[in-house]
Each structure stands twice: as structure tokens, then as C-alpha cells.
Amino acid sequence: MCGIVGYVGSQSAVPVLVEGLSRLEYRGYDSAGIAVLSAKGTRVFRKVGRVRDLEASLPGRIAGKVGIGHTRWATHGPATQDNAHPQTSADGRVSVVHNGIIDNASSLRERLAAQGVKFTSDTDTEVIAHLVAGSEAGTLEGAVLDALSRITGTYAIAVIDERRPDRIVAARNGSPLILGVGDREMFVASDLAALVRHTTSVVHLDDGELATVTSSEFRTFSRDEENTAKSPTSIDLETDDVGLDGHQHYMHSEILEQPTSVERMLRGRLDDRFGTARLDGLNLGPRQLRGFRRVKILGCGSAYYAGQIGAAMIEELARIPADAEPASEFRYRNPIIEPDTLYVAVSQSGETADTAFAVREVKRKGGQVIGLVNVVGSAIARESDGGIYLHAGPEIAVASTKALTHMAIGFAMLALSLGRVRDLSISDGQRIIAGLRSLPGQILQIADDEPHIAEVARDLAAAPSLFFIGRVRGFPVAREGAQKFKEVSYRHAEAYQASELKHGPLALIDESLPTVAIVPDDELTERNLASMQQIAARGGRLVAITHPGVAVGALAAASITVPKNEPELDPILLTIPLQLMAYHAALSLGHDIDKPRNLAKSVTVE
Numbered sequence: 283m284c285g286i287v288g289y290v291g292s293q294s295a296v297p298v299l300v301e302g303l304s305r306l307e308y309r310g311y312d313s314a315g316i317a318v319l320s321a322k323g324t325r326v327f328r329k330v331g332r333v334r335d336l337e338a339s340l341p342g343r344i345a346g347k348v349g350i351g352h353t354r355w356a357t358h359g360p361a362t363q364d365n366a367h368p369q370t371s372a373d374g375r376v377s378v379v380h381n382g383i384i385d386n387a388s389s390l391r392e393r394l395a396a397q398g399v400k401f402t403s404d405t406d407t408e409v410i411a412h413l414v415a416g417s418e419a420g421t422l423e424g425a426v427l428d429a430l431s432r433i434t435g436t437y438a439i440a441v442i443d444e445r446r447p448d449r450i451v452a453a454r455n456g457s458p459l460i461l462g463v464g465d466r467e468m469f470v471a472s473d474l475a476a477l478v479r480h481t482t483s484v485v486h487l488d489d490g491e492l493a494t495v496t497s498s499e500f501r502t503f504s505r506d507e508e509n510t511a512k513s514p515t516s517i518d519l520e521t522d523d524v525g526l527d528g529h530q531h532y533m534h535s536e537i538l539e540q541p542t543s544v545e546r547m548l549r550g551r552l553d554d555r556f557g558t559a560r561l562d563g564l565n566l567g568p569r570q571l572r573g574f575r576r577v578k579i580l581g582c583g584s585a586y587y588a589g590q591i592g593a594a595m596i597e598e599l600a601r602i603p604a605d606a607e608p609a610s611e612f613r614y615r616n617p618i619i620e621p622d623t624l625y626v627a628v629s630q631s632g633e634t635a636d637t638a639f640a641v642r643e644v645k646r647k648g649g650q651v652i653g654l655v656n657v658v659g660s661a662i663a664r665e666s667d668g669g670i671y672l673h674a675g676p677e678i679a680v681a682s683t684k685a686l687t688h689m690a691i692g693f694a695m696l697a698l699s700l701g702r703v704r705d706l707s708i709s710d711g712q713r714i715i716a717g718l719r720s721l722p723g724q725i726l727q728i729a730d731d732e733p734h735i736a737e738v739a740r741d742l743a744a745a746p747s748l749f750f751i752g753r754v755r756g757f758p759v760a761r762e763g764a765q766k767f768k769e770v771s772y773r774h775a776e777a778y779q780a781s782e783l784k785h786g787p788l789a790l791i792d793e794s795l796p797t798v799a800i801v802p803d804d805e806l807t808e809r810n811l812a813s814m815q816q817i818a819a820r821g822g823r824l825v826a827i828t829h830p831g832v833a834v835g836a837l838a839a840a841s842i843t844v845p846k847n848e849p850e851l852d853p854i855l856l857t858i859p860l861q862l863m864a865y866h867a868a869l870s871l872g873h874d875i876d877k878p879r880n881l882a883k884s885v886t887v888e
């Protein structure tokens with residue numbers, strides 16, 4: 283979703299801004315733009331389409347060492363050049379880039395229009411540019427504060443002003459914003475990815491905080507103009523490791539990287555002797571872990587499905603009631619927060635607005651939240667009381683793959699920790715640990731089957747609509763399989779509990795609607811085979827995702843067999859062929875796999 287980059291220093295700003303924007307491309311966007319302060323005033327360039335289209339449209343040399351840039355994902359108004367950011371004041375003096383949504387934009391527009399302001403875009407952001415330019419405060423900081431006092435909503439903004447050509451003023455409320463501290467140069471960005479080429483020293487702004495950056499210093503302050511005196515922290519250079527590694531797409535690279543990334547995640551975290559996990563970051567001792575009577579997992583989209591896989595693991599291994607709920611709905615139902623419930627926020631980006639709001643709702647009501655988060659130092663990681671970092675490394679493709687596998691493994695480790703202070707025996711704990719250790723090798727075996735999976739996928743891609751079915755442990759696997767398939771292939775894919783088919787959806791089954799059935803070798807195999815029978819009897823075509831020895835026989839037109847692990851961990855492996863299947867379906871359809879239409883990597887708006 284929208285990205286921000288800002289530069290002030292001794293280099294020419296344009297290449298820094300363009301390179302920063304291209305590093306933010308993975309977040310998803312539909313237009314891009316930059317504004318640079320030059321001796322001749324502010325020069326603004328905007329373009330619908332890719333950053334490379336913007337770059338190609340720029341004149342040869344644009345002098346200027348201070349500038350801001352943006353990739354926009356349309357919210358207010360369509361993706362047009364006029365709606366792209368930066369947005370400027372009527373006289374062109376003030377330029378603003380903005381992520382987030384200004385809730386009272388329409389009433390402010392009406393008021394400003396009544397005062398004679400002419401709007402040139404449909405955006406909520408343009409309002410900010412006019413408010414800053416219209417402020418009578420004597421400083422840019424004062425003018426930004428004035429503007430912010432009149433708006434409600436979420437934002438990360440960076441503002442430049444021809445009258446103060448030495449600085450960028452930035453502010454954050456609900457959308458991520460980071461300062462990068464360099465040697466005689468400073469950066470502003472919505473995402474670490476835009477900074478890693480230039481500096482490893484960063485300052486995370488908090489909600490309600492503002493900052494001024496000049497080439498030699500930065501200052502952070504509150505809305506009451508009190509200095510907040512932040513010190514820079516060092517970021518992990520692993521963040522820069524975002525190459526395609528010989529693959530055509532990030533999604534493919536990220537799926538096939540899992541044997542290595544999973545091994546890295548597990549390193550040092552498994553305690554064979556006591557059959558448990560070592561999770562120091564949880565900040566919870568055995569007594570506190572024993573005190574929880576319930577676990578509530580909150581996440582969005584695929585992270586929510588990973589949460590459902592996790593809830594099943596926690597119920598099975600720790601025997602604590604656990605469930606997952608879409609974080610996007612949570613705060614709207616005025617949830618009851620219980621002191622003996624452990625709330626778990628799960629997020630790859632750590633910046634998903636809906637999940638961050640859910641965390642705040644829990645904390646406001648006195649609940650205890652831990653985060654299962656991939657991006658170190660992200661908002662959800664910082665706002666949680668403790669957590670488990672996923673260590674999946676950067677995930678660029680919009681369709682999440684390795685991060686979900688890591689989430690499920692994180693939940694398995696949490697289930698071990700909760701289980702071993704309850705009734706989970708040492709030997710059962712050790713059984714799960716052995717299962718976790720087998721995962722990297724077993725994922726490699728699945729990857730070896732890629733040509734077969736690709737063939738099945740190409741066949742499925744021809745169908746306009748598909749079902750994915752599973753039962754109990756297999757149901758979140760089916761949901762995630764359908765989610766991945768629809769995200770990148772744009773095919774209608776719907777997940778059902780296999781048991782629910784006969785209560786309605788079976789009416790849709792015919793030869794044109796294939797079903798992908800999750801059929802693990804477990805206590806429900808017979809029931810799953812019975813569901814397949816019901817589909818086959820109605821002429822439905824079936825693809826089974828199954829284990830060695832399961833007699834899917836003639837019921838399935840094709841089957842993909844994954845190695846068997848412990849029953850509680852099987853969902854992790856059953857999900858992986860579905861990732862490859864979605865990838866190859868999209869590949870055969872010629873889609874933009876890493877940046878599917880209409881989607882963004884980090885959904886930082888409500």
C-alpha cells in the first residue's frame with residue numbers, strides 16, 4: 283500500500299527518491315510521484331503506472347537536494363496523474379505526501395472551497411497541503427501542527443515548503459513512518475526497505491509524533507511541541523537481502539526459500555531435553571503461562587487463516603480453548619477483554635492497520651497481547667507486550683507464503699510452551715520438536731514435486747470457479763489454499779468445510795467446477811473420502827492434497843502427496859503445495875504474480 287520516501291542531504295535528491303520508491307513497489311500501488319526543492323522552486327513530477335514510468339518521464343537533470351516521493355494506492359479518487367502524490371498547495375509552495383485516510387476530508391474540502399481554494403484532485407491529501415499553506419504559524423513545524431489539529435484520521439505525512447528549503451517535516455498517526463539517519467543526510471520513509479541502501483540507523487516515529495529532518499540533524503516532538511528525544515536504533519542488514527535469486531518472481535523465490543528460512547527460525551528455539559520451546563521474547567514466565575484460560579488470535583487475511591491453524595494446535599497440544607478472529611472485525615463489536623485470556627496478534631508486516639487497531643483495543647481494555655510478527659521493530663511488534671519474531675526474512679510478493687509457514691510454526695512453538703506448563707508430556711513435546719525439525723527436509727521433498735504440481739495447477743487454472751474443502755485441521759488449509767489461488771489467479775475460489783458441502787454448496791457441483799480436497803492421513807480420513815465420494819457421484823472433478831497411503835484411488839483426477847509429519851503439524855506441509863499450485867496457475871494465465879491487481883502488501887488503511 284502507499285509508500286513514502288523523503289531525502290535531505292548533500293546528494294541529488296531525485297535518484298535517491300526514485301530508488302527508494304522502487305524498493306517500496308512491492309507494497310502495491312497504482313501511481314507514483316516526487317517533488318524536489320530546487321533553486322527555481324518546487325518541481326513536481328507524477329505518473330500513473332510504475333516507478334519506472336515515472337523515472338522515464340523525468341527530464342535529464344533536476345537539481346535539488348531536498349525532496350519527497352510517494353507510491354499511491356488509490357483510496358479517494360481513481361488512479362490518475364492529478365490524484366497522485368505529492369499534492370501541492372494552490373501556489374505550489376507546499377508539497378505533501380501522505381499515507382492513510384483523512385476522515386473529515388470532505389467537510390474540510392467544503393470549508394476550504396467556500397474560502398476560495400480551488401482543488402485540483404479528488405484526494406484527501408490535498409486538504410493537508412492547503413491547510414499547511416494557509417496557516418499563519420511562523421514556522422513549517424507550526425503550520426503542520428496547525429493543519430494536523432484540524433484533521434482526523436490516520437496519516438503518515440512528509441511535507442516540504444519553499445520557504446524552509448532546508449527541511450522535511452514529518453508526522454505519524456496510525457500509519458508507519460521512520461527516519462533514517464545518515465552522514466550529513468537524513469531520510470524519511472514508510473518502510474525500512476526504502477532506507478537499507480543508505481543507512482542502518484533508524485528512528486521509529488510513534489503515533490502522535492512529528493519530526494523535522496535537515497541534512498545535519500533530526501528532532502522529534504509531540505503535538506504539544508515537547509521534544510521526544512529519540513535515539514536511533516540499528517537495523518538488521520538482512521533486510522537488504524531482497525534479490526530474486528534467479529527466480530522469475532518473488533512469490534516463487536519465497537516459496538522455495540522455506541527449507542532454509544524455517545531452519546533459521548527454529549535455530550536455538552527448541553529445547554529437546556524438556557520437550558518445549560525457548561521463547562524469551564514472550565516475556566511470560568511459567569506461572570503466567572499457566573494462568574491463561576483462553577487464547578484469542580487476531581490477524582487479517584492469510585494471517586487469520588494461519589491463526590486458525592494455530593488455534594487448533596494450541597487446543598490440541600495445550601488443551602486451552604483457542605480461536606482466531608479476523609482482526610478487521612474485532613474492534614467493531616466492542617469485544618469483551620478478559621484478564622486470563624492471552625491475545626495474540628499475528629502479522630507479517632506488523633503494520634496492518636486493522637490488526638494494529640485490534641491490539642490497541644485489547645490494550646485499552648487492559649488485556650495482554652503478544653505479537654507473532656515478521657518485520658522487526660514494526661508497529662505491532664512494538665506495541666505488543668512480548669512476542670515471537672518469525673524470522674522469515676523480507677517478504678516482497680503480495681501473496682504471503684513463507685511468512686504464513688513461519689506463523690504456523692510460531693504457533694506450534696507457542697502451543698508447546700503453553701502445553702508443557704500444563705498436561706503435555708515431555709515425550710509428546712519431544713515428538714512435536716522432532717516433527718518441527720523434520721519440516722525443512724519435508725518442504726524440500728514437496729518442492730521436488732513442483733513439475734507435477736504445476737501441471738495440476740495449469741489444468742485447474744482453466745476453470746472459472748473452484749472449491750477447496752477440508753475438515754477440522756484441514757479447513758484453514760483449504761481456506762488459505764483458496765485465498766492464495768484467488769489472489770494471484772483471479773479465479774473464484776471458495777473454501778468450505780467438507781462436512782458442510784451437503785448442506786448447500788453441493789448444488790453447485792458439476793463437471794465444470796473442480797474441487798481441491800485436503801485429505802490428510804488422520805482420524806478423519808474416512809470422513810474426507812466420503813465427502814469426495816459425494817462430489818464424484820455428482821460428476822465433480824477432484825484434486826486431492828493427501829498423504830502417502832491414503833486411498834484416494836480413482837476418486838481424484840489428480841493427487842499431490844505430501845510427506846507425513848505429526849498430525850498437529852501436518853497443516854503446515856499441506857499448505858505448501860497449495861502455494862505452488864496458486865503460483866503456477868497464475869503463471870499459466872500470465873498474471874502480474876508479485877503485484878496482483880487491486881491488492882497491496884501492507885494494508886495500512888482501514
Ligand code: AGP
Pocket residue numbers: 582583584585586628629630631632633634637680681682683766769882883884885
Ligand atoms: C496474503 O496473501 C494476503 N496478501 C493478505 O491476506 C495478508 O495476509 C493480510 O493482509 C495480512 O497482512 P499482515 O500479515 O502483514 O498483517
